[in-house]
Amino acid sequence: MTRPIRSVCLYCGSRFGREPGYAEIARRFGRGVAEAGLRLVYGGGDVGLMGEAARAAVEAGAHVTGIIPKHIVDMEIATGPIANLVVTETMHERKKLMFMNSDAVVALPGGPGTLDELIEVLTWRQLGLHAKPVVIVNHEGYWDPLLAMLEHIEDQGFMGETFRGFYRVAASPEEAIALLTRAGAPA
Template sequence: MTDISVCVYCGSRDGSDPAYAEAAETLGRALADESWRLVYGAGDVGLMGRVARSAQDSGGETFGVIPKHLLDVEVGKRDLSTFVVTETMHERKKVMLMNANAVILLPGGAGSLDEFFEVLTWAQLGLHDKPVILLNVAGYWNPLLALLDHVIDQGFAEASLRAFWEPAENVADCVAKLRTALGR
């Protein structure tokens, strides 16, 4: 078993830009190449399925966590190295984060945003100090980054909030930043 696990939050859909799917597949291969275990939402659809299949096809270890009510919707991927079924979404998020050394946010929807904001809030409250990378594929997260700047500019957070995540423009940049953050 690898000693580094990376939680990847991402969409259960592919999105409209083929760059998102390409980045998910490239990330899965990169995690396997680094011998880092993928921790993710255990779905076999959208970007989730792509990152997991790519990691598996490259010989990587996979750890999937899915709540029982999503087993059919997200097509629970049962051929993972580790497959965990939880009772609730909150339990899923907790198990994913607690089994990871770092977090990457690929493009995604409301669920991915929920996961990111929970991880961000927990970091702000001192509940974890894991590196969080926003993989800004094709500028997907630019509106989110602008919103976070707006929150800070309007006095609802200190500028120090920016220290809890780091953007990366591509998978190579993301992996390099994680290597540094994880002391690899």
Template sequence: MRQRSICVFCGASDGIDPAYGAAGEALGTLIAENNMRLVYGAGDVGLMGRTARAAQSAGGVTFGVIPQHLVDWEVGKTDLTTYIVTETMHERKKVMFMNADAVALLPGGAGSLDEFFEVLTWAQLGLHAKPLVLINTNGYWTPLLTLLDHIIAEGFAKANIKDFFKIAATPQDALPLLK
């Protein structure tokens, strides 16, 4: 049986709440312990680094994709099972998504939002049906969910946009949704 691959979008920083780092570590560990492959942005900093190091420590397979211009900034983690350097951010997202069976979103910034909204839009357009799981660690993504409600209320999206992703409070809650 082919190994399931989980793409994790998350921050290149730790954020201010220690729960964010703990969530990244927990998700990386769970992915490895469940014989799944971690697909992520190949950084060795922030939640990205924490998630990958946890997966590696638990014996997991890791697949990282980083654009050349971020190799120094995000400290490209070259000790991964597979390490790919792309030319552009768009190519990075495409390679990550094409090598994943499901997507999880941990806390992050503009880059994580960009990644999430791209795959959400693709789902809305019928371009894929891969599971998308937003991990709402300590309510981090609650303002985003409120914004989506506002976008729906103002007529810029249909209510079914929220059907294209699931919400989990913790990595443990997300795991069955990613399978």
């Protein structure tokens, strides 16, 4: 029996990136979370893609929890539209709480922090520490270099063939939500 997905941890940029389409996919993802009746757990900032996703989710009626370490509260302007903001002592505590308070993980485009979080949850999966679905939204090929690197790592024998089964790749936020709702359907 599959565990139902009720909440989604979102990893994405605290910046907007160069392409205007990034902000739109963040908004579409936030709205999609709400429309699917899911809760959103994210990094707590009101900046960049994460702010766009959180605002869209709130506006569409989702319950949103932001989790942010105290040392970046001012930098990421943790005053957004959400009702539930948790301030942690450390970045490690933030990542742990975001993951623990969600049933699945989605990565939109982002920078080093997003990459760090994504690789960490995939490593945890490889180590058998969880079985939560992980979906990478590969908007217009944004994650292609990472996906190629993962293939290279496998080809070179530094990870098993099963690793690629630990994540799914979606071309759009809507496809990511569909993958999650199917993944959480009872068997």
